[in-house]
Amino acid sequence: MQLLQGKNVLVTGIRTDASIAFQVAKVAQEAGANVVLSSVERAMDLTLEAAAKLPTTPPVVELDVTNDEHLASLPQRLKEVGFDRIDGVVHSIAFAHRTVMGGNMFDNDPTGEWDRISQALRTSAYSYKALVSAAKPLMPAGSAVVGLTYDSRFAWPDYNWMGVAKACLEATNRYMARDLGRDEIRCNLVSAGSILTPAALGVPGFEEQMAAGSHKIPLPWDPKNAQPVARSVVGLLSDWFPMTTGDVVFADGGLHAVNEE
Helix, strand or coil: CCCCCCCEEEECCCCCCCCHHHHHHHHHHHCCCEEEEEECHHHHHHHHHHHCCCCCCCCEEECCCCCHHHHHCHHHHHHHCCCCCCCEEEECCCCCCHHHCCCCHHHCCCCCHHHHHHHHHHHHHHHHHHHHHHHHHHCCCCCEEEEEECCCCCCCCCCHHHHHHHHHHHHHHHHHHHHHHHHCCEEEEEEECCCCCHHHHCCCCHHHHHHHHHHHCCCCCCCCCCHHHHHHHHHHHCCCCCCCCCEEEEECCCHHHCCCC
């Protein structure tokens, strides 16, 4: 079924073909979407290499979501590569310095800590609103925004300030859904289970935490397969969820629903 037939979708955050965003772009293309990617300058070569592995090689525009000039010029950049309308935006962007993750929050050297924390909040949470603001002039009624999160209801081991950033992202999603509803634009997040991506492997203790919790997951879970998460994102981008907004959809094999020791 071509859920996204004729739709134009902007996918951010692809570094390699091991990223969740890569699978989102792949499934979106298979569902009929015209996909355009964005990347920062320092990762552009990696993104172009990954783009060539998609069913159809999409154009890639440069976009640093912490750069106001890049955000202001995004509509023009998209038009230059043939996208004068954007029906879906996928936010797959997060970053926190390793010094604000891992261990006890109070054991870290506080020198310069706020600068690193504010960078994590800006890149991982505020950028969600900034990205949609930039793309909004090209988004017609009926468009959809989907971001990626990691269940922020709990204090996960070692996640620390990235967990705080994800909680901020989820709150931002609710307020954006409230304010964009008048424009008939939906905003939702997908909470992904533990997937072995390069970004996840940068979180201290990630593999140990994943192994410790694997027995709790109700459904069979393959940490090397991001396609179930990608399908959830594509579903929310489609017209099959016309009245779903401000929500967090879990694609984690049911882990969020259980609390077994």
